[in-house]
Amino acid sequence: MSSRSPYSGSRSTLAIAIDVGTTYSGASYTLLVPGEIPRIYDVTGFKGQENRESNTKVPSVLLYSNSGELVACGAETKKLGPKRGIRTEWLVVHKFNLSSTELFSRRRRFKLELRPPSLRIDTPKVDLPPDRTVVDVFGDFLKYMYDCVRDHIINTHVDGNQRWSSLHGKAHFVLRMREAAIGGGLIPDTPEGHERVEFVTEGEASFHWCIDQAIAGAALKEGTNIVVADLGGGTVDVSSFLVKATKPLRLQEQMAPECALAGSITVTDRFVKAISERLQGTPYDESDYIETLREEFDEEAKCLFREDGEPETYIRIGGRRDNFEGENGLCKIEFGLLEVQREDIMHAFEPSVDATAKAIQKHIAGRRDTHIFLVGGFAASPWMLSEIRRRLKAAGIKSEVKRADSNTAKAVAHGAVAFYLDRNVTERKMRYTYGVSLEPSYNPSDPEHKARRRTLYTDQISGMQYVKSGFFALVNKGQLVKVDNVYRKRFYSEPSRKPELTTWSQSIERYNGTRANVTFKDVDPSAFEPIGWFRCDIPASAMTQQTGPRGAFYEVEYDVVITLGTVEIKAHVEWEEGGVKKKTPANSIWEDYY
Incomplete structure (x- = not known):
């Protein structure tokens, strides 16, 4: 608590x-x-x-x-x-x-x-x-x-x-x-x-709710690992944290959060799709009946389905006068109740159970002294709880899966306020590599540059040679980042014949491929995606004179600066003007699940 x-x-x-x-x-x-x-x-x-x-x-x-x-x-x-x-x-x-x-x-x-x-x-x-x-x-x-x-x-x-x-x-x-x-x-x-x-991500908000409402203080000892699975309506979000200190409480994210489209509504959709196919060609293959079936399953049958339940479940689809039996007894309706076999509901749950259990296993792998908590409205499902426990036990995981006694249905909103108040998480794992595009000066001794001689071009003002399609990683996938850590990269504006106002724009890009230490985008071009742009005007007074192969030219030195460690990236530009540091307002980029 x-x-x-x-x-x-x-x-x-x-x-x-x-x-x-x-x-x-x-x-x-x-x-x-x-x-x-x-x-x-x-x-x-x-x-x-x-x-x-x-x-x-x-x-x-x-x-x-x-x-x-x-x-x-x-x-x-x-x-x-x-x-x-x-x-x-x-x-x-x-x-x-x-x-x-x-x-x-x-x-x-x-x-x-x-x-x-x-x-x-x-x-x-x-x-x-x-x-x-x-x-x-x-x-x-x-x-x-x-x-x-x-x-x-x-x-x-x-x-x-x-x-x-x-x-x-x-x-x-x-x-x-x-x-x-x-x-x-x-x-x-x-x-x-x-x-x-x-x-704040749903997983981290749920985690703060657990600390605030569900986890006994004795369990929050240094070195303890805590895994929280937020089973919601649309998604399942799994996060894991290591307790680094207790007074004050300081937590380190162990892995980037996992998010799977495996929430409660996906169970309903799979079930209704399967039953609808059986009802095709019958008097009950109409939207009114299908929507009634959906609502009844969603609000009652799905919520009550459990390990020790009956072989058949009866779900309302029509009125008391509705009676029907299709071929082979596959669509049996008595007094408006559709008879559904236990296996039909199990099959609808299966992908969600599987995705949740696998995500938890991934976060637990190789870690000892771990507490596992299920929160969210879907966590109230008796079948989800019993199946996740069974699968983790079969995988050799001895940690007990707990479901908090108090209401977890809206743990995210409560936990989000706790996140705002407490700021317990001090380090997070990067889910992607983030950086900026650039065209580096040609270095004939660099093998990567030599391999791209065909992309060389010569600037008409400075006479200097550059290589196209470069990429500089500010932070890498899997890197542990402290809250509000600052990362920067120095750039130079395009050469100019005289000092003048420079309008400049730059994108922050995400690399979601599998390669390590990527320095050029042409090795995996489809894996790069701009996630935000910012633009600034740098005055002529900030330009300095330089000398290149074609004589004197003017340029501006500036830094692209990004702040990481929260669930939002903030970026701005810094430069010097007359010995005084200047900077643009920070642009905020919301990156879901980074």
Whole structure:
């Protein structure tokens, strides 16, 4: 359990964490008052489910009109009860008459469109509302969650209205996407507004929740390894940390986080797809029946499936008058209940169980004294827990798999606030290599340069020769990086005949290939990807005179500087002007799971 010191700041602060999950979302916050010990509050009583005060999660659903107007969010969408459901692979669209003329669409699972490129899924593109991007939809939902936080603070704190009025304009956020926060009106699109947003991975937020809520202090001894698997609606995220010190608590990331598209909804999708194929050609091969089957399986049968269950499971697909038996008894329906064999549900779970167990094994390999925790809504599944335990035991892993007793469904939001307060992780492993493109001066004694003589070119002003397609790695994959470590590379501007304003742009690039010590991009060109650009104007007064094969020329020496160690990369440019160091504002680049 976490033991915090009183807040040492000079003014009160509000910090809000919003976790937009694939199926459900949650929010937590802390009110920091000078001299008081911080406390984390979880938002309950979301709009549309106010009578469920203990519920800390709300469906990640939005309802739009066909003209693109936002009608409702979260549980409020259920009040408008769809008459007919149309299923697509990653999107449920409900169309119905509200005023006898207006059609509406319910958007779910929009978060999957924000997944990083490394998470590939073979699904149709989400059909977004007119003139709305996925970032717009995300922003709309953030605005809804923000309003829920506001209502909770105002309604549950004695001086809630006064606190909200004085603090919300400068609130700090721990979120997923800065652009969506701007679009949702949470922050202004200014440098000061941007600074109010911080990022944290789901795995690290879940880990901080475990420290705050689930792990006994005695278990947090120096040298202990802790693995946390966040089993969510869309993804399974596995992180591992080593306890480096206990007072204060300091943690070192052991491996880059693993993320697999193996969450709860993938089980539902596999099950419904298999059963739908059996129902083809029957009276029950219609969207109404399939959507009923999906909802019943998702909300009950999947959640209750366990190791010692019955051979058959009965899932509602129709009304009490619905009775049917297909060929070979494969589609047996009695009184609206579809008979499903145990093996059918096991097969739907299998890829998710396998992906989770393998990710945990990867993080545990070669490590002793390890604690394993499952968190997230999907961790409540009895089958997932028993199967992961069985597979890890069969693999010779003696560490016990624990599932926290308290509510883990929205551990991410609570843990994100704990992350903001405690900053326990001081070192992280790089998942990729990051660097910059460059064209190095030709060195005839360098074998790599000699092998690329065909790419040589001569600058017309300086007369110097350069090699194309170079790459300089600022940090390498697998490298252990301390929080806020700074890395830099010196560059020179293009030669000029006279001092003049230099406009310069540079990209930060990610290399996700398998080669080590890459110095030229042509060895694996498809593995390089720009993740962010920044641009700056350097005045003529910063230029210095140099001499080359073709005489005098002018150039600027400048450094590309990146700051790493958090889940966000910050980059800027530095140069000297008249003996005074100058620099551009920092550009922030959010790299999911780096």
